[in-house]
Amino acid sequence: xxxxxxxxxxxxxxxxxxxxxxxxxxxxxxxxxxxxxxxxxxxxxxxxxxxxxxxxxxxxxxxxxxxxxxxxxxxxxxxxxxxxxxxxxxxxxxxxxxxxxxxxxxxxxxxxxxxxxxxxxxxxxxxxxxxxxxxxxxxxxxxxxxxxxxxxxxxxxxxxxxxxxxxxxxxxxxxxxxxxxxxxxxxxxxxxxxxxxxxxxxxxxxxxxxxxxxxxxxxxxxxxxxxxxxxxxxxxxxxxxxxxxxxxxxxxxxxxxxxxxxxxxxxxxxxxxxxxxxxxxxxxxxxxxxxxxxxxxxxxxxxxxxxx
Amino acid sequence: xxxxxxxxxxxxxxxxxxxxxxxxxxxxxxxxxxxxxxxxxxxxxxxxxxxxxxxxxxxxxxxxxxxxxxxxxxxxxxxxxxxxxxxxxxxxxxxxxxxxxxxxxxxxxxxxxxxxxxxxxxxxxxxxxxxxxxxxxxxxxxxxxxxxxxxxxxxxxxxxxxxxxxxxxxxxxxxxxxxxxxxxxxxxxxxxxxxxxxxxxxxxxxxxxxxxxxxxxxxxxxxxxxxxxxxxxxxxxxxxxxxxxxxxxxxxxxxxxxxxxxxxxxxxxxxxxxxxxxxxxxxxxxxxxxxxxxxxxxxxxxxxxxxxxxxxxxxxxxxxxxxxxxxxx
Numbered sequence: 001x002x003x004x005x006x007x008x009x010x011x012x013x014x015x016x017x018x019x020x021x022x023x024x025x026x027x028x029x030x031x032x033x034x035x036x037x038x039x040x041x042x043x044x045x046x047x048x049x050x051x052x053x054x055x056x057x058x059x060x061x062x063x064x065x066x067x068x069x070x071x072x073x074x075x076x077x078x079x080x081x082x083x084x085x086x087x088x089x090x091x092x093x094x095x096x097x098x099x100x101x102x103x104x105x106x107x108x109x110x111x112x113x114x115x116x117x118x119x120x121x122x123x124x125x126x127x128x129x130x131x132x133x134x135x136x137x138x139x140x141x142x143x144x145x146x147x148x149x150x151x152x153x154x155x156x157x158x159x160x161x162x163x164x165x166x167x168x169x170x171x172x173x174x175x176x177x178x179x180x181x182x183x184x185x186x187x188x189x190x191x192x193x194x195x196x197x198x199x200x201x202x203x204x205x206x207x208x209x210x211x212x213x214x215x216x217x218x219x220x221x222x223x224x225x226x227x228x229x230x231x232x233x234x235x236x237x238x239x240x241x242x243x244x245x246x247x248x249x250x251x252x253x254x255x256x257x258x259x260x261x262x263x264x265x266x267x268x269x270x271x272x273x274x275x276x277x278x279x280x281x282x283x284x285x286x287x288x289x290x291x292x293x294x295x296x297x298x299x300x301x302x303x304x305x306x307x308x
Numbered sequence: 309x310x311x312x313x314x315x316x317x318x319x320x321x322x323x324x325x326x327x328x329x330x331x332x333x334x335x336x337x338x339x340x341x342x343x344x345x346x347x348x349x350x351x352x353x354x355x356x357x358x359x360x361x362x363x364x365x366x367x368x369x370x371x372x373x374x375x376x377x378x379x380x381x382x383x384x385x386x387x388x389x390x391x392x393x394x395x396x397x398x399x400x401x402x403x404x405x406x407x408x409x410x411x412x413x414x415x416x417x418x419x420x421x422x423x424x425x426x427x428x429x430x431x432x433x434x435x436x437x438x439x440x441x442x443x444x445x446x447x448x449x450x451x452x453x454x455x456x457x458x459x460x461x462x463x464x465x466x467x468x469x470x471x472x473x474x475x476x477x478x479x480x481x482x483x484x485x486x487x488x489x490x491x492x493x494x495x496x497x498x499x500x501x502x503x504x505x506x507x508x509x510x511x512x513x514x515x516x517x518x519x520x521x522x523x524x525x526x527x528x529x530x531x532x533x534x535x536x537x538x539x540x541x542x543x544x545x546x547x548x549x550x551x552x553x554x555x556x557x558x559x560x561x562x563x564x565x566x567x568x569x570x571x572x573x574x575x576x577x578x579x580x581x582x583x584x585x586x587x588x589x590x591x592x593x594x595x596x597x598x599x600x601x602x603x604x605x606x607x608x609x610x611x612x613x614x615x616x617x618x619x620x621x622x623x624x625x626x627x628x629x630x631x632x633x634x635x636x637x
Binding site: 084087088091093094095097098099101102103104105106107108109110112113222226229230233237276277279280283284287288290291294295298299300 | 380427430431432434435438439441442443445446449450452453455459563564567570571574575578604606607609610611612613614616617618621
């Protein structure tokens with residue numbers, strides 16, 4: 001693999017990692033603070049993408065469409081919280097898993113009925129089209145840079161809110177010990193609502209931002225969901241920093257593995273068998289990494305402080 | 309509730325009675341179903357219930373580690389896949405004898421369970437869920453890479469397994485009773501395990517692992533033992549599944565399949581064993597009935613699951629308990 005290809009793959013890995021971070025951050029907040037396993041989180045990512053398709057198409061403007069899509073995703077998320085999730089906070093994990101699985105079935109099918117089963121796409125906005133010339137012979141799409149920047153920007157904002165504001169303090173306290181926070185007189189219901197709205201927004205934002213470079217199709221949230229879970233257990237449950245580090249690791253390992261495994265194996269294998277083994281190994285890679293991390297550190301790399 | 313009045317309590321069966329009565333009733337009804345089929349119930353039902361019983365074996369095996377042992381395995385579909393591929397590969401290679409295939413499959417499942425279980429059991433809680441998921445996914449991608457046996461497209465079987473050369477699985481009613489017999493055997497075995505000393509330690513470790521360790525038992529040994537038994541049982545269901553569908557594919561091992569198994573167990577009622585059987589039957593029959601009504605059946609099935617969780621506790625077994633009039637315990 002040449003240097004230029006390596007740089008492009010690193011950027012791809014970074015971009016994938018940033019996307020995963022946006023989904024995983026919401027998931028880990030909800031899980032860390034509310035101890036709630038929300039399998040429907042991936043569906044909220046999918047809804048973000050579909051709403052972006054609709055609103056960008058309707059308004060003709062990417063930015064306006066994005067804002068409307070986010071607002072709509074938030075409203076849908078809050079409706080779900082009101083109708084279903086709120087009644088599950090007190091239940092055990094398996095009940096939550098079962099109920100949110102039901103929601104996945106419902107929402108995947110609803111999306112299929114509303115938008116059809118065929119993949120849709122959102123055009124890359126004009127002001128972000130084109131390529132940036134990094135070095136001689138390396139062009140990288142502007143939109144992907146914008147996505148990395150937006151993801152990092154949202155990440156920084158999230159870091160600021162969680163680390164530097166009063167709400168963030170309560171969130172961190174809630175992630176360590178929710179009953180104690182509630183006993184100190186904090187309205188835990190309201191806190192849960194905020195956390196939940198936050199998570200929904202982040203997942204919806206990730207979906208909407210990914211829409212121009214991915215095909216928008218039913219079930220797209222399921223793959224991302226499982227990767228987001230991998231991210232948060234590698235990083236450490238309930239920790240935003242952990243989610244960030246975990247997302248970058250998973251994004252880079254997955255992208256680099258897919259692009260280089262074949263070449264690597266070809267050094268000591270026949271091309272045909274290298275291709276077959278490479279495909280399998282590169283898909284397995286992040287799970288191998290996760291198993292290795294958990295084996296050494298069952299709490300993940302950067303677990304939330306004070307969490308037992 | 310009216311159950312607080314003494315007469316109501318007297319006329320309603322208490323939980324232990326229900327637990328004693330439910331399994332024989334379930335198995336009796338299952339045993340009689342082919343009769344109803346002979347009287348005009350569409351033959352499709354026999355196939356469907358056979359399939360449901362095969363999944364019930366897998367759900368039962370999962371309940372053994374999940375419900376009794378308190379270990380949520382999110383990679384159990386891997387064992388179904390190993391069983392199915394074991395049958396598929398042997399049949400493709402011309403070895404159809406069941407008495408050869410079964411020992412091979414059970415051995416491979418036991419080895420896979422021992423190795424992955426040993427690693428997984430070093431973790432607890434969510435980490436255990438995820439590490440078993442990781443092993444399940446590895447098995448899934450391994451199957452996808454088996455290009456000699458269909459790879460991603462799967463493997464079609466042109467023959468079924470035979471017993472001493474007899475095609476006992478070729479006949480629909482015959483297959484039905486083989487599945488029922490296997491399920492009954494697995495249920496009997498699971499019950500025996502749960503009431504044995506081994507089972508008591510397993511249950512006690514779910515409640516308080518530290519105390520059990522202090523009493524002198526090696527908790528991880530017991531858990532690993534349960535995990536291996538459970539894996540072999542799930543492999544058995546994979547073997548039957550491959551023979552019923554005449555097809556094997558990596559999709560048998562994908563993580564949503566492992567998820568579905570958990571849903572069957574939770575649907576039936578965690579830890580009740582017969583609940584896992586009811587859960588699998590309810591899941592597959594509901595899926596089949598709804599999908600025959602409309603192509604968009606999931607839009608009904610999804611909310612049904614949500615409502616079921618919101619308005620019942622403890623799954624079908626819990627619901628039965630509640631209808632039985634006992635609210636505590």
